[in-house]
Amino acid sequence: MSALDQVGSISRPSLHEELTDRLRSMIVEGVLTAGEKVPERALCEKLGVSRTPMREALKVLASDGLLTLEPNRGARVRAITVQELEEVFPLMGAFESLAGELACAQISDAQIKELKRVHEKMLTRYEASDMPGYFKHNQRIHELIMEAAGNRTLITMYNSLAVRVRQARYLANMSAERWKQAVDEHESIIQALEARDGKALSAILKKHLENKFAAVRQWIEDQEP
Amino acid sequence: MSALDQVGSISRPSLHEELTDRLRSMIVEGVLTAGEKVPERALCEKLGVSRTPMREALKVLASDGLLTLEPNRGARVRAITVQELEEVFPLMGAFESLAGELACAQISDAQIKELKRVHEKMLTRYEASDMPGYFKHNQRIHELIMEAAGNRTLITMYNSLAVRVRQARYLANMSAERWKQAVDEHESIIQALEARDGKALSAILKKHLENKFAAVRQWIEDQEP
DNA sequence: TAAATTAATAATGAATGCAAAATGCAAATT
DNA sequence: AATTTGCATTTTGCATTCATTATTAATTTA
Numbered sequence: 001m002s003a004l005d006q007v008g009s010i011s012r013p014s015l016h017e018e019l020t021d022r023l024r025s026m027i028v029e030g031v032l033t034a035g036e037k038v039p040e041r042a043l044c045e046k047l048g049v050s051r052t053p054m055r056e057a058l059k060v061l062a063s064d065g066l067l068t069l070e071p072n073r074g075a076r077v078r079a080i081t082v083q084e085l086e087e088v089f090p091l092m093g094a095f096e097s098l099a100g101e102l103a104c105a106q107i108s109d110a111q112i113k114e115l116k117r118v119h120e121k122m123l124t125r126y127e128a129s130d131m132p133g134y135f136k137h138n139q140r141i142h143e144l145i146m147e148a149a150g151n152r153t154l155i156t157m158y159n160s161l162a163v164r165v166r167q168a169r170y171l172a173n174m175s176a177e178r179w180k181q182a183v184d185e186h187e188s189i190i191q192a193l194e195a196r197d198g199k200a201l202s203a204i205l206k207k208h209l210e211n212k213f214a215a216v217r218q219w220i221e222d223q224e225p
Numbered sequence: 226m227s228a229l230d231q232v233g234s235i236s237r238p239s240l241h242e243e244l245t246d247r248l249r250s251m252i253v254e255g256v257l258t259a260g261e262k263v264p265e266r267a268l269c270e271k272l273g274v275s276r277t278p279m280r281e282a283l284k285v286l287a288s289d290g291l292l293t294l295e296p297n298r299g300a301r302v303r304a305i306t307v308q309e310l311e312e313v314f315p316l317m318g319a320f321e322s323l324a325g326e327l328a329c330a331q332i333s334d335a336q337i338k339e340l341k342r343v344h345e346k347m348l349t350r351y352e353a354s355d356m357p358g359y360f361k362h363n364q365r366i367h368e369l370i371m372e373a374a375g376n377r378t379l380i381t382m383y384n385s386l387a388v389r390v391r392q393a394r395y396l397a398n399m400s401a402e403r404w405k406q407a408v409d410e411h412e413s414i415i416q417a418l419e420a421r422d423g424k425a426l427s428a429i430l431k432k433h434l435e436n437k438f439a440a441v442r443q444w445i446e447d448q449e450p
Numbered sequence: 451t452a453a454a455t456t457a458a459t460a461a462t463g464a465a466t467g468c469a470a471a472a473t474g475c476a477a478a479t480t
Numbered sequence: 481a482a483t484t485t486g487c488a489t490t491t492t493g494c495a496t497t498c499a500t501t502a503t504t505a506a507t508t509t510a
Contacts, residue, residue: 014296016284029338041461050495055463059241059281060288071239072462072501087378090327094319101314134485153312157382239463254472266491275465280493297492452510459504466497473490480483 015049019057022047027066027077028167034079040068064160066167071125080168082138082220088161089213096142096205102149104198111148112193115141119190126183134179141186145205146194170216178215185211240274244282247272252291252302253392254274259304289385291392305393313386314438318431320383321367325426327374327423330419336373337407337418344415351408359404360396366411370418370430395441403440410436 023043026032044054058075061067067075080088122137146155165171174182185208192201247269251257259272269279283300286292307312347362371380390396399407410433417426 012296014294016493020288039461051462052496054495056281056284060284063245063285063288069239074462074502083308084378087376090323090376091379091382094323098319151312151315153309153386154316157316161378241463264491276492277464277466298473299492453508454509454510455505455506457506458503459502461500463500463501464498466495468495469493471492473508475488476486478483478485480481 004107014053014133016025016053018055018059018061019047019049019053022059023061024066024163025063025066028163030169032077032177034077036077040074051104059171065164080164084153085165085168085170085216085220088165089209089216091222092158092161092165093206093209093213095154095161096145099149099151099154099158100192100201100205101198102154103145103152104149104193104201106147107193107196111144115144115148115193118144119186121178122184122186126179131172131179131184132175138182138186141189145189170219171212173219178211181211182208196200240278241281241285244272244274244278245285248282248286249289249291249388252286253388255394257302257390257435259302259393261302263300263302265299272356290389305389310390310393310395310438310441310445314434314441315391317383317390318434318438320379320386321370321430321434322427323369324371324374324376324379324383325417325430327376327379329421329423329426331375332373332421333380336369340373340418341371341415343369344411347411348408352403356397356399356404363407365409366414370414395444396437398444399440403436405437407433 023032032038040051040054040058044051047054058067058069062069062075066078068078069075118137118140122134122141125133125137126133132194146158149155185204188204189201189208192204248257257263263283265276265279265283269276271277271342287294288301291303293303294300343362343365347359347366350356350358350362371383374380394418410429413429414426414433417429
């Protein structure tokens with residue numbers, strides 16, 4: 001075995017890949033807001049690239065459901081509709097549920113420890129009423145469970161939905177009760193994981209998401225009376 | 226309201242869309258086989274298009290997981306690995322299971338009738354030992370259940386997995402017993418649907434897929450000893 | 451003046467061109 | 481003879497250009 005075998009090949013992501021990632025972030029972070037036109041030319045100039053890779057990126061994001069391409073009329077940021085949200089949540093529920101079962105079957109002690117660590121941090125943020133901080137750790141916990149499930153296809157599909165839900169920031173608003181409830185649910189999640197009780201965790205995660213959805217739905221109904 | 230308002234606008238799908246569909250079919254139908262390089266230029270000439278829309282299509286298919294793009298080295302048809310298959314099947318199980326529950330909750334009598342019709346046709350094909358014909362109707366039945374679930378997002382995600390599984394034609398080989406078993410399972414599926422028993426259907430569909438997977442896994446093990 | 455038609459402008463879809471990278475091959479070296 | 485090195489060819493990534501379709505502005509006409 002030569003010393004060179006240790007050296008990994010350098011990966012230089014192509015322009016269109018960087019662009020897809022960049023644009024995806026811009027959409028999720030709300031720099032490009034829902035319904036907004038995506039002016040090809042302007043974006044190209046802003047980011048200093050030509051139209052070819054930009055258009056390639058737009059096609060990919062459209063196939064991911066983040067944009068709509070109206071022929072000869074360009075791209076628009078696709079706003080997730082209430083109807084779509086009602087479609088997406090059961091799916092995410094199924095994903096989380098599956099992830100829970102898979103995770104319990106093979107999660108390591110180290111992974112559980114890490115989860116508890118993040119969970120504790122999240123609690124601190126909750127007690128400090130720091131919602132953004134809370135969400136950050138909250139998201140990380142769900143990511144860790146997905147990772148523990150050890151199914152890359154599952155992660156990919158889950159993320160593609162999560163992105164679209166996150167894009168519509170229904171979640172920024174949460175009542176005090178709902179927040180308390182969510183924290184309690186997370187407590188049970190950790191417990192089920194420690195016990196490696198797949199069925200229980202699966203059910204809790206599904207319920208957790210259903211409650212989240214109920215809160216979102218409530219929020220929507222309050223918004224558009 | 227003028228008479229012209231009745232006339233729908235001609236939808237001329239853009240070239241890259243047609244190309245993505247075309248290439249997707251070529252992959253699923255095995256015209257482009259797994260592992261094979263996809264020579265941009267040659268394909269362009271064959272299909273009479275320029276490289277731009279072709280490259281856009283390739284990017285989309287890559288993001289769908291049907292191709293891999295090695296930078297500066299072009300596209301290859303991505304062969305689904307055994308590991309990936311093991312990832313995909315639980316997911317499809319979750320999808321089918323969810324579809325079953327949703328379908329039972331809202332399927333119409335007309336839809337059930339249609340399902341039974343296709344089911345009967347499928348039985349005829351089984352009795353005639355016509356496997357391709359059987360598969361065609363089999364696939365249609367699962368499509369109809371998905372449609373009855375009335376969740377477009379679910380359908381989209383399910384299809385994107387189904388395509389990748391279908392591409393690897395593990396299914397063409399099926400033992401007589403397995404075939405018999407599959408037919409019996411389909412019998413139960415129809416019954417559960419008629420009874421609109423969501424839980425039961427959900428369980429049957431999941432089991433149905435698990436058995437299918439077991440058969441596929443068996444086939445793989447026989448292939449590479 | 452307001453509606454409608456036409457002209458001008460801008461944006462998109464697709465094709466071509468060019469530079470960089472990879473591949474294939476033959477000569478050269480060990 | 482086998483491996484390496486240099487060179488030509490091919491292929492890819494991206495930019496640019498051309499053509500077509502929308503959008504806007506201007507003009508005409510009722």
